[in-house]
Amino acid sequence: MNPLPIDPKNLPLVSGDPFQGNLAQILLLVILLGAVAYLLLQHGLIKSKMMAWAGAGLFAFAALMAFTSIPMQLDSIVRMCFSILAVAGGVAFVTNREPVHAALGFATAVLSSCGVMFMQSAYFIAAATMIVYAGATIIVFLFVLMFAQKAQLQWYDVQLTSPVIAAAVSTSLLLAIAWSVSESGEILPVKLDLTRPYSLAAPGPSPGLTMPPVPEASMTQEQLDAFVPGKTSGLGRSMFTDYLLAIELAGTVLLVATIGAMVLAQKPERDLS
Amino acid sequence: MINNLINSLFEYWPVLWPALAAIGVILAVVPFLGLYMTFVERKIAAYVQDRVGPNRVGPFGLFQAIADGIKIFLKEQLIPDHVFTALYFLAPAFSLITAMFALVVMPFGPVATDYKDGFRFIVAPGIDIGILMMLAISSLSAYGIIVGGWASNSKYSIYGAIRSCAQFISYEIPLGLSILGVIAITGSLNIEKIVEAQSGSLFDWNVFWQPVAMLVFFTAALAETNRLPFDLPECEQELVGGFHTEYSGIKFVLYFLAEYTHIVTVSFLTALLFLGGWHFPGLPGPSGASTPILLLGLGVLLAKVSLVVLVIILLRWSLPRFRFDQLMGLAWKGLIPLGLVNLVGVAIVLSLGLPKHLLIATVILPVLGAYYSAAKFNASTAIPNATRQGLSPQGAVSYE
Numbered sequence: 001m002n003p004l005p006i007d008p009k010n011l012p013l014v015s016g017d018p019f020q021g022n023l024a025q026i027l028l029l030v031i032l033l034g035a036v037a038y039l040l041l042q043h044g045l046i047k048s049k050m051m052a053w054a055g056a057g058l059f060a061f062a063a064l065m066a067f068t069s070i071p072m073q074l075d076s077i078v079r080m081c082f083s084i085l086a087v088a089g090g091v092a093f094v095t096n097r098e099p100v101h102a103a104l105g106f107a108t109a110v111l112s113s114c115g116v117m118f119m120q121s122a123y124f125i126a127a128a129t130m131i132v133y134a135g136a137t138i139i140v141f142l143f144v145l146m147f148a149q150k151a152q153l154q155w156y157d158v159q160l161t162s163p164v165i166a167a168a169v170s171t172s173l174l175l176a177i178a179w180s181v182s183e184s185g186e187i188l189p190v191k192l193d194l195t196r197p198y199s200l201a202a203p204g205p206s207p208g209l210t211m212p213p214v215p216e217a218s219m220t221q222e223q224l225d226a227f228v229p230g231k232t233s234g235l236g237r238s239m240f241t242d243y244l245l246a247i248e249l250a251g252t253v254l255l256v257a258t259i260g261a262m263v264l265a266q267k268p269e270r271d272l273s
Numbered sequence: 274m275i276n277n278l279i280n281s282l283f284e285y286w287p288v289l290w291p292a293l294a295a296i297g298v299i300l301a302v303v304p305f306l307g308l309y310m311t312f313v314e315r316k317i318a319a320y321v322q323d324r325v326g327p328n329r330v331g332p333f334g335l336f337q338a339i340a341d342g343i344k345i346f347l348k349e350q351l352i353p354d355h356v357f358t359a360l361y362f363l364a365p366a367f368s369l370i371t372a373m374f375a376l377v378v379m380p381f382g383p384v385a386t387d388y389k390d391g392f393r394f395i396v397a398p399g400i401d402i403g404i405l406m407m408l409a410i411s412s413l414s415a416y417g418i419i420v421g422g423w424a425s426n427s428k429y430s431i432y433g434a435i436r437s438c439a440q441f442i443s444y445e446i447p448l449g450l451s452i453l454g455v456i457a458i459t460g461s462l463n464i465e466k467i468v469e470a471q472s473g474s475l476f477d478w479n480v481f482w483q484p485v486a487m488l489v490f491f492t493a494a495l496a497e498t499n500r501l502p503f504d505l506p507e508c509e510q511e512l513v514g515g516f517h518t519e520y521s522g523i524k525f526v527l528y529f530l531a532e533y534t535h536i537v538t539v540s541f542l543t544a545l546l547f548l549g550g551w552h553f554p555g556l557p558g559p560s561g562a563s564t565p566i567l568l569l570g571l572g573v574l575l576a577k578v579s580l581v582v583l584v585i586i587l588l589r590w591s592l593p594r595f596r597f598d599q600l601m602g603l604a605w606k607g608l609i610p611l612g613l614v615n616l617v618g619v620a621i622v623l624s625l626g627l628p629k630h631l632l633i634a635t636v637i638l639p640v641l642g643a644y645y646s647a648a649k650f651n652a653s654t655a656i657p658n659a660t661r662q663g664l665s666p667q668g669a670v671s672y673e
Binding site: 100107127233 | 412415438457
């Protein structure tokens with residue numbers, strides 16, 4: 001099944017440490033500071049190149065600190081490199097003035113996050129992200145940018161129309177993410193519920209489970225297989241039981257988007273008079 | 274700290290060295306294959322056009338490919354004035370990287386699914402989303418073309434890039450649809466397991482119960498290689514060279530190596546997914562097999578692959594290029610409905626528990642579709658009967 005024979009006591013790639021409380025506070029601080037810095041940037045209060053270099057230096061320092069604090073193993077180093085590349089791609093995406101370059105920065109960020117997911121053994125979600133975001137969405141972005149690009153940069157390439165709203169929305173999104181990852185047990189990464197039949201599919205945590213799931217020596221081969229699902233049916237089962245609500249919501253959003261695309265694609269009626 | 278790193282290297286070494294060895298094999302063989310496929314292509318083109326083809330360098334002209342390679346390596350590096358330099362250099366490299374990276378999950382020889390230690394004919398064995406990974410990486414190969422076309426900053430390049438964009442997005446969908454049936458019955462996305470499910474008799478090969486899926490897959494995959502019936506992004510008569518108009522020398526070679534690597538990938542995938550992979554009636558499977566049996570399996574797989582490669586090359590020299598609306602129509606009105614109907618058939622067979630070989634009846638679908646579209650075409654063009662029989666006033670040749 002797996003090239004690495006699963007030794008339940010020593011899984012190589014699963015790190016189960018939950019976030020500590022003060023880490024959540026640090027995350028909160030970082031997000032708020034980032035929002036303030038972004039607003040200052042947008043209002044033109046920070047203009048000098050020195051500040052940009054200071055930011056880059058801070059990032060390099062943080063990366064160095066992360067490198068020294070992680071265990072020096074092959075997989076953690078590769079994962080760290082992917083993370084740094086992802087952050088760098090994100091920064092390039094936000095700061096670049098050339099739309100095509102910004103889209104390529106976005107692609108870099110998405111692909112590097114896929115690399116992080118691969119290193120965490122989340123193969124399916126990584127491949128799906130690659131297909132949907134990097135393979136389709138960003139290519140459509142590039143398509144539109146190439147078609148619509150003017151010779152010079154327009155004012156809307158350089159300046160945001162409403163930075164305050166953008167900062168507020170993104171701050172609340174980031175806070176939601178930080179909250180959900182720091183509250184251990186709220187979002188369940190893997191579930192080992194082999195008892196629930198398909199027909200009783202319901203969102204939310206299934207009863208009688210301890211999180212995070214850890215493979216134990218007493219597990220049968222079937223349960224270990226469920227931990228590292230090798231069959232497509234396991235994937236489908238998980239999608240339509242554990243993540244039913246998310247799937248249905250995503251389907252609804254896609255349906256609405258399809259209808260919207262059809263409405264937008266209709267040519268406005270010509271005035272023939 | 275460094276000790277830790279070295280220790281982890283040692284710890285991973287038993288699973289690391291087979292992967293590194295397989296990477297070495299791929300890196301060594303694929304460029305060579307690409308080089309020699311140009312030779313085979315030229316020879317076949319020559320025979321199709323009633324010529325002799327390259328026959329001067331070495332016996333039967335066999336060293337022609339190497340001579341071409343050396344020549345193109347020594348070309349001058351021309352960098353036009355108007356390009357965006359960094360992306361202009363990155364794009365061909367990215368094109369080749371994505372083409373090669375898709376080979377990571379592809380078994381290029383018999384691989385047993387019990388995954389013993391030691392050398393295996395695959396870089397990353399036991400990836401449970403193998404085929405999905407393949408699709409994901411091949412969907413990235415559009416970047417090389419798009420970025421190259423944009424960075425060249427000339428109108429022919431950007432037209433090529435835009436055409437390739439539309440083509441990629443359209444043909445991704447039938448490509449994914451076509452393999453869904455195979456996945457649904459095999460129950461795994463793992464390529465090795467899909468091949469293992471085709472062991473046994475000849476009629477266990479997927480092509481015998483998923484002929485439509487194979488047709489759709491092969492067509493869509495061919496479209497993703499940008500080869501001649503689908504080479505709108507680089508068609509010489511309209512766009513000079515399309516996305517690679519401004520490229521010369523080694524950067525041009527990188528693009529073409531990427532294209533030939535794509536052909537290798539497509540041929541391997543067709544052989545693995547539909548033609549039974551390394552299985553042949555009478556040949557035992559790779560699980561616990563001795564080395565000669567493994568080599569025989571490798572030979573069988575390579576024979577099937579070269580057959581598909583020959584078909585692809587022959588197609589290039591026998592079919593004319595599509596018009597762009599025909600290209601889009603083929604994807605959206607032809608391949609996607611075929612794939613959907615095929616998927617519905619698979620779902621019916623699976624949920625009613627019928628034997629899967631009933632699905633061979635789907636072979637009637639493309640025939641019906643072709644008949645219908647031909648009838649529609651004839652009705653819409655409304656060529657007078659006299660012209661159609663070759664009896665037009667000018668004595669013109671028949672349209673059919």
